[in-house]
Amino acid sequence: QSVLTQPPSVSGAPGQRVTISCTGSSSNIGAVYDVHWYQHLPGTAPKLLIYANTNRPSGVPDRFSGSKSGTSASLAITGLQAEDEADYYCQSYDSSLSGWVFGGGTKLTVL
Amino acid sequence: EVQLLESGGGLVQPGGSLRLSCAASGLTFNTYGMGWVRQAPGKGLEWVTSISGRGVHTYYADSVKGRFTISRDISKNTLFLQMNSLRAEDTAVYYCAKSPTIVTRYFDLWGQGTLVTV
Numbered sequence: 001q002s003v004l005t006q007p008p009s010v011s012g013a014p015g016q017r018v019t020i021s022c023t024g025s026s027s028n029i030g031a032v033y034d035v036h037w038y039q040h041l042p043g044t045a046p047k048l049l050i051y052a053n054t055n056r057p058s059g060v061p062d063r064f065s066g067s068k069s070g071t072s073a074s075l076a077i078t079g080l081q082a083e084d085e086a087d088y089y090c091q092s093y094d095s096s097l098s099g100w101v102f103g104g105g106t107k108l109t110v111l
Numbered sequence: 112e113v114q115l116l117e118s119g120g121g122l123v124q125p126g127g128s129l130r131l132s133c134a135a136s137g138l139t140f141n142t143y144g145m146g147w148v149r150q151a152p153g154k155g156l157e158w159v160t161s162i163s164g165r166g167v168h169t170y171y172a173d174s175v176k177g178r179f180t181i182s183r184d185i186s187k188n189t190l191f192l193q194m195n196s197l198r199a200e201d202t203a204v205y206y207c208a209k210s211p212t213i214v215t216r217y218f219d220l221w222g223q224g225t226l227v228t229v
Contacts (some may be wrong), residue, residue, distance in 0.1 A: 036217035045221040089156050099172050105155035
């Protein structure tokens with residue numbers, strides 16, 4: 001069981017907008033710790049998508065955006081494309097565990 | 112080009128040991144924190160261990176504490192993971208990952224991974 005909770009799956013049609021939630025607690029997201037997001041295609045290296053809650057690394061399309069409020073964070077993807085089909089993970093730091101934690105991952109299916 | 116390349120994975124018996132390596136190229140190695148993240152078959156990503164830029168500070172997940180040791184050879188631009196007392200639940204693809212700061216906050220560059228089967 002991950003300390004960061006994500007929905008196992010989400011789906012959307014091409015061109016649509018989807019959001020992926022990441023729910024934590026007062027020892028991680030609800031504390032001072034940032035949330036980061038990764039995209040992972042099976043058999044490849046995970047890719048940093050969003051860092052420090054809302055920031056996009058260079059090269060990541062602005063279709064991807066992040067937000068954080070209270071003990072939760074969200075990743076939004078607009079203008080869905082077939083190439084967005086992948087697994088998405090949130091990540092933060094947990095002071096109770098004294099370590100970095102990932103969400104359980106969300107599989108995005110583009111219909 | 113900045114690159115991380117893992118090696119050393121393989122098949123090992125329960126209770127055995129294995130040493131993973133991660134060769135970094137195209138970056139000033141001692142400037143960045145590094146870590147290992149694993150993915151068991153059919154499971155999500157799990158943070159395993161991290162080390163600060165100059166190797167002074169190390170951090171471990173409870174699941175591997177006392178069995179795994181992270182280290183780095185700055186002169187060789189290489190990160191290591193010594194895994195002892197391996198268990199079936201350690202079976203996973205192990206990714207080497209780089210943090211953009213001297214202490215891990217998040218990982219901005221990942222290797223392709225190396226498979227460990229126990």
